Amino acid sequence: xxxxxxTIRQMCDEFGVTPRxxxxxxxxxxxxxxxxxxxxxxxxxxxxxxxLILRGKRFGFxxxxxxxxxxxxxxxxxxxxxxxxxxxxxxxxxxxxERQRDELTEAIDELKEQLEWGRQTIASFDDDDTPPADx
Numbered sequence: 001x002x003x004x005x006x007t008i009r010q011m012c013d014e015f016g017v018t019p020r021x022x023x024x025x026x027x028x029x030x031x032x033x034x035x036x037x038x039x040x041x042x043x044x045x046x047x048x049x050x051x052l053i054l055r056g057k058r059f060g061f062x063x064x065x066x067x068x069x070x071x072x073x074x075x076x077x078x079x080x081x082x083x084x085x086x087x088x089x090x091x092x093x094x095x096x097x098e099r100q101r102d103e104l105t106e107a108i109d110e111l112k113e114q115l116e117w118g119r120q121t122i123a124s125f126d127d128d129d130t131p132p133a134d135x
Contacts, residue, residue: 008033011042011050014047015050015051022042029067030070053070059090060096061093068085069082
């Protein structure tokens with residue numbers, strides 16, 4: 001194999017994904033490997049696209065957003081449109097993630113309060129079970 005193409009196994013090893021994942025991304029038209037019979041050969045472009053797909057997924061971008069962003073690469077404007085749209089989507093995603101973090105922090109704080117109430121309630125049960133002291 002040359003440096004220009006990789007087999008599905010090499011891609012899996014390189015990126016820590018399964019063959020099923022690569023076939024799924026191919027089905028969704030996110031990747032377009034060279035087909036030689038039943039073999040798939042992934043080009044440098046496929047590798048770059050997979051890196052972007054995985055990064056987008058890690059940040060919570062939808063596959064449709066990722067597909068649209070990848071499609072903007074070929075617009076012929078030196079990727080200016082792609083960069084701008086990626087930036088816009090990333091800002092939206094960051095706002096969503098921060099909102100989710102704030103909601104989670106609030107839920108954690110509330111649960112801690114409930115647990116403290118529960119601890120105090122359980123402690124009061126133990127106090128009720130203590131026999132009265134001899135006087």
